[in-house]
Amino acid sequence: MARVAVTLAAALAPIAGLIASVPTADARPPDELTAAARVSLRGHGYGHGHGLSQYGAQGAALQGKSYRQILSFYYPGTKMASVRGRIRVLVTADDSNDVVVRARPGLRVRDRADQRAFDLPTRDAINRWRIKPAKGDRSVSVVQHHTSDGWHRWRVPGRGELQGAGQFEAKGPIGLVLPGGSRTRYRGVLRAAYPSAGSHDRDTVNVLSMNKYVQGVIADEMPASWRQAALRSQAVAARTYGAFIRRDNRGDYYHICDTTSCQVYGGVHAETSATDRAVAKTAGQVRSYRGAPAFTQFSASSGGWTADGGPPYLPAKRDPYDNWSGNSVHTWSTRIATSTLEAAYPSIGRFERIRVKHRDGHGQWGGRVLRLRVVGSAGAVRVSGDDFRWTFGLRSNWFTFV
Numbered sequence: 001m002a003r004v005a006v007t008l009a010a011a012l013a014p015i016a017g018l019i020a021s022v023p024t025a026d027a028r029p030p031d032e033l034t035a036a037a038r039v040s041l042r043g044h045g046y047g048h049g050h051g052l053s054q055y056g057a058q059g060a061a062l063q064g065k066s067y068r069q070i071l072s073f074y075y076p077g078t079k080m081a082s083v084r085g086r087i088r089v090l091v092t093a094d095d096s097n098d099v100v101v102r103a104r105p106g107l108r109v110r111d112r113a114d115q116r117a118f119d120l121p122t123r124d125a126i127n128r129w130r131i132k133p134a135k136g137d138r139s140v141s142v143v144q145h146h147t148s149d150g151w152h153r154w155r156v157p158g159r160g161e162l163q164g165a166g167q168f169e170a171k172g173p174i175g176l177v178l179p180g181g182s183r184t185r186y187r188g189v190l191r192a193a194y195p196s197a198g199s200h201d202r203d204t205v206n207v208l209s210m211n212k213y214v215q216g217v218i219a220d221e222m223p224a225s226w227r228q229a230a231l232r233s234q235a236v237a238a239r240t241y242g243a244f245i246r247r248d249n250r251g252d253y254y255h256i257c258d259t260t261s262c263q264v265y266g267g268v269h270a271e272t273s274a275t276d277r278a279v280a281k282t283a284g285q286v287r288s289y290r291g292a293p294a295f296t297q298f299s300a301s302s303g304g305w306t307a308d309g310g311p312p313y314l315p316a317k318r319d320p321y322d323n324w325s326g327n328s329v330h331t332w333s334t335r336i337a338t339s340t341l342e343a344a345y346p347s348i349g350r351f352e353r354i355r356v357k358h359r360d361g362h363g364q365w366g367g368r369v370l371r372l373r374v375v376g377s378a379g380a381v382r383v384s385g386d387d388f389r390w391t392f393g394l395r396s397n398w399f400t401f402v
Contacts, residue, residue, distance in 0.1 A: 038337050039354060052074040053074070056321040061227035071237070078294045088207050110167050111159075127147065187209075210284070217238045222275075239286050
C-alpha cells in the first residue's frame, strides 16, 4: 500500500496559485461559501501532517533542541533502538526489461541461482554492460557488453548464461544507465530482479546497507544547509521508515520504492557532506515502539498541529516549532474558479455552495477538513478533505473559506 508523504522536496517547488500569507487570529470563519466566481481558501501546512514536520524540525533545531529531543516530541512514546542489514530499493525510473551499467574496473556479475560471482573484463572498447532475459527460457539471463559497434554476448565462464537472475557488484558506486540515456550512481548492488516466478519482466533493484540508503535520502527530503539537529532527526526518521517498510515487505523482491509514494531516494547524486555527517552521527539508530521499528511518517509542514496518524506515537498535538520565519507553507492561500469545481464534479451542474461538514477538531478553524459537501443546481457530492485537497492541488486538508 502506498504511503504518500508530501515532503520538503515538494514543498520547496513553486505551485501556481498558492501564496504565502500571514497567520490570522483564531476567530473561526463560516464553514460555508455560497455561489461566487471563485472559491478563496486559506490553509496551514504542507502534507498529511503525521509525525515529524520537517520545517518544525528545523524550527526546533533553531531553538537549540537536539535531534533526540526533536524525535521524542514528534514520535512520543518511541525509544531509540538500532537496526542492521540491507534494504532492497526499487529504481522506478528504470522501466526497461534489462539492467544497463557503465563499465568500470572491478565490476562483477553474480548469478543468483548459485551465488557464484564472475569478474567482468576491462577493455577500453567496452563502455557498458547489461543483464537481460534470455529468449525462450524465463529463468536464464544473458550478459552482454557494448562497444562502438553495438551489443555483444559475453559467455559466462563454465555456463554461457546466468542460470538465474543476475546482479552487478563493485567495491565503489555503480553507474546505472537509464532508458533515456541519463546516468545515476548507486552504492551496493544493482539487481535484475524477477517481479514474480516465471516472469518475462525484470525490475532494477538497488540492494545496499541501511546507512548507505539513508545517505541517498536526506538531501532529497530536507535542505542540506539546515541545522545538524534537523538533519539528524530526518536521518533517524528516514532510517526507521525504511526499516518499518522492510519489515512489512520482507518477503517481496523489493522493500521500498524511491519516490514520494515511499520516501525519495536519489542514490549517490543525492549525497552531501552535511547529510553524510548526519547519517554517520546517527549510524544504525531508529525509533522503536514495542520492540519494533515505528511507522515514522513525516511531511513538510504541520501548520502548527500534527494530525492523528493512527498509532499512539502519531497523535494530533500542537506543534510550537513549525511557525518560524523561514516556513513559507505554515500559512498559505489560493483560489479555485467555480468553473474548475463544476468540471471536477460535473454531476452538480452549476455551482451554488460548498460547506465543510466535519473537521478533526485540532487547531485554528476547528482543524483539518475531514468531509465537505459541494452543492449545485443539479445535485450535490460529498467528498473527503483529502480527496478535495488532491483534486485541486491544495497543500494540505487544513483550510477554510475567506
